[in-house]
Amino acid sequence: xxxxxxxxxxxxxxxxxxxxxxxxxxxxxxxxxxxxxxxxxxxxxxxxxxxxxxxxxxxxxxxxxxxxxxxxxxxxxxxxxxxxxxxxxxxxxxxxxxxxxxxxxxxxxxxxxxxxxxxxxxxxxxxxxxxxxxxxxxxxxxxxxxxxxxxxxxxxxxxxxxxxxxxxxxxxxxxxxxxxxxxxxxxxxxxxxxxxxxxxxxxxxxxxxxxxxxxxxxxxxxxxxxxxxxxxxxxxxxxxxxxxxxxxxxxxxxxxxxxxxxxxxxxxxxxxxxxxxxxxxxx
Amino acid sequence: xxxxxxxxxxxxxxxxxxxxxxxxxxxxxxxxxxxxxxxxxxxxxxxxxxxxxxxxxxxxxxxxxxxxxxxxxxxxxxxxxxxxxxxxxxxxxxxxxxxxxxxxxxxxxxxxxxxxxxxxxxxxxxxxxxxxxxxxxxxxxxxxxxxxxxxxxxxxxxxxxxxxxxxxxxxxxxxxxxxxxxxxxxxxxxxxxxxxxxxxxxxxxxxxxxxxxxxxxxxxxxxxxxxxxxxxxxxxxxxxxxxxxxxxxxxxxxxxxxxxxxxxxxxxxxxxxxxxxxxxxxx
Numbered sequence: 012x013x014x015x016x017x018x019x020x021x022x023x024x025x026x027x028x029x030x031x032x033x034x035x036x037x038x039x040x041x042x043x044x045x046x047x048x049x050x051x052x053x054x055x056x057x058x059x060x061x062x063x064x065x066x067x068x069x070x071x072x073x074x075x076x077x078x079x080x081x082x083x084x085x086x087x088x089x090x091x092x093x094x095x096x097x098x099x100x101x102x103x104x105x106x107x108x109x110x111x112x113x114x115x116x117x118x119x120x121x122x123x124x125x126x127x128x129x130x131x132x133x134x135x136x137x138x139x140x141x142x143x144x145x146x147x148x149x150x151x152x153x154x155x156x157x158x159x160x161x162x163x164x165x166x167x168x169x170x171x172x173x174x175x176x177x178x179x180x181x182x183x184x185x186x187x188x189x190x191x192x193x194x195x196x197x198x199x200x201x202x203x204x205x206x207x208x209x210x211x212x213x214x215x216x217x218x219x220x221x222x223x224x225x226x227x228x229x230x231x232x233x234x235x236x237x238x239x240x241x242x243x244x245x246x247x248x249x250x251x252x253x254x255x256x257x258x259x260x261x262x263x264x265x266x267x268x269x270x271x272x273x274x275x276x277x278x279x280x281x282x283x284x285x286x287x288x289x290x291x292x293x294x
Numbered sequence: 295x296x297x298x299x300x301x302x303x304x305x306x307x308x309x310x311x312x313x314x315x316x317x318x319x320x321x322x323x324x325x326x327x328x329x330x331x332x333x334x335x336x337x338x339x340x341x342x343x344x345x346x347x348x349x350x351x352x353x354x355x356x357x358x359x360x361x362x363x364x365x366x367x368x369x370x371x372x373x374x375x376x377x378x379x380x381x382x383x384x385x386x387x388x389x390x391x392x393x394x395x396x397x398x399x400x401x402x403x404x405x406x407x408x409x410x411x412x413x414x415x416x417x418x419x420x421x422x423x424x425x426x427x428x429x430x431x432x433x434x435x436x437x438x439x440x441x442x443x444x445x446x447x448x449x450x451x452x453x454x455x456x457x458x459x460x461x462x463x464x465x466x467x468x469x470x471x472x473x474x475x476x477x478x479x480x481x482x483x484x485x486x487x488x489x490x491x492x493x494x495x496x497x498x499x500x501x502x503x504x505x506x507x508x509x510x511x512x513x514x515x516x517x518x519x520x521x522x523x524x525x526x527x528x529x530x531x532x533x534x535x536x537x538x539x540x541x542x543x544x545x546x547x548x549x550x551x552x553x554x555x556x557x558x559x560x561x562x563x564x565x566x567x568x569x570x571x572x573x574x575x576x577x
Binding site for chain 2: 058059060061065066067070168169172173175176178182183186187190260261262265288
């Protein structure tokens with residue numbers, strides 16, 4: 012427990028532990044910090060293996076189990092999977108594997124908000140290859156919205172590296188966005204009136220996306236998830252010290268430098284660590 | 295030795311084993327296959343941890359030692375580090391750690407070719423953040439070319455994901471390229487007459503880059519390395535069966551589908567595997 016005490020020593024178990032393949036999940040943590048300023052948080056960014064979005068489901072599940080195993084040593088009250096790729100492909104695996112812990116992902120809160128916002132029942136989703144390929148959004152939207160929900164998914168592999176490069180508006184980002192959004196711009200999906208940002212890297216693109224598609228309602232699932240947690244009664248709330256700690260598997264300096272734009276404030280108390288190897292296989 | 299026999303069973307030890315963080319190194323293998331059609335090859339793509347370019351030197355060294363350890367089980371005559379990020383930051387580590395094996399990287403052959411081509415002695419290098427930050431090119435060009443060699447390095451983080459997306463020409467790739475190449479286009483580095491493509495993902499961009507900068511000589515280090523190997527006398531040459539085998543740590547289907555564009559032919563005989571964990575630390 013040495014490391015556990017070093018990281019969360021003064022505050023005990025955090026209310027929320029979040030993890031992501033890298034720094035993208037900071038755009039989720041941002042909303043949690045806004046809404047729960049008095050709670051303690053622990054965030055893990057698996058920068059050494061970033062990104063997860065283009066990798067296979069088996070590999071993503073293994074990484075997710077390893078990341079969660081590390082965070083659960085700190086006994087958080089809630090584990091937040093702040094990564095859409097993992098949320099859409101491995102949430103069931105984590106829930107099965109760690110029955111004693113409350114585990115929440117990114118997909119459901121955003122899907123509920125999209126269904127509340129849409130008038131046509133036609134919802135667009137932007138995400139990584141893995142998230143779109145998983146079919147998680149059609150499944151969840153179908154379950155929550157019934158047969159009327161129609162989903163139009165588009166994978167946008169260049170958005171994440173573009174945001175990490177700091178290119179969030181201007182000529183090149185707009186050209187790239189117009190390429191990916193062409194089905195909406197050109198009216199090939201005319202009934203879509205609501206689009207879910209299905210990747211933690213995309214919120215910084217929001218002002219530009221709104222300008223390109225002014226008639227569309229955009230949903231930021233990080234905001235929706237933090238809000239839904241706020242509405243949930245939970246004993247022990249508000250007993251933290253407002254402490255936020257970060258663990259990364261690589262690139263501490265880069266995480267702090269680039270991550271502040273996703274978090275909306277400076278990123279401090281960052282330690283490098285390694286995640287435990289876990290045997291994982293579908294077979 | 296079961297796996298070793300399965301992969302290279304009919305042919306014994308390969309003449310060349312190559313590895314890269316993913317599929318980029320296929321653009322290097324391509325030139326080797328052209329020049330050594332009768333030899334046997336083994337290629338490892340560490341797709342599960344791709345990309346290496348934005349990660350720290352310690353992590354890159356650890357991954358490199360793990361990748362090399364796997365390939366050396368097959369007892370290749372030459373180990374080719376077909377990844378600029380590893381070549382520029384970890385070649386010395388691999389040479390030290392595996393003294394019984396000939397290890398060659400991507401930096402030196404391209405640097406020699408650039409020095410032969412330049413008249414001004416001013417050489418540009420395009421590469422990942424890691425390759426440019428490493429300073430490997432200034433070091434090697436300085437050693438080979440003396441004081442007159444001047445190096446102008448530009449990191450181009452969006453080029454690799456763009457090539458993997460299949461965007462190698464057209465409006466968006468050209469805008470992105472013009473952004474990165476602005477110092478050359480706008481005359482801020484007027485004496486640069488030769489540019490090294492310092493990343494295995496970049497050769498498919500060559501026709502476009504030549505159109506944008508028609509007065510510049512571009513160097514493809516994969517071609518130069520394969521050529522320099524051809525000129526080197528080696529006993530046992532030409533005794534292979536022309537067999538090419540591939541190992542990947544993830545994404546077999548994607549490796550075959552996208553990789554054929556980098557290899558210039560179809561990618562077959564691909565097996566998924568995992569690399570051994572190795573303790574590695576600078577301390």
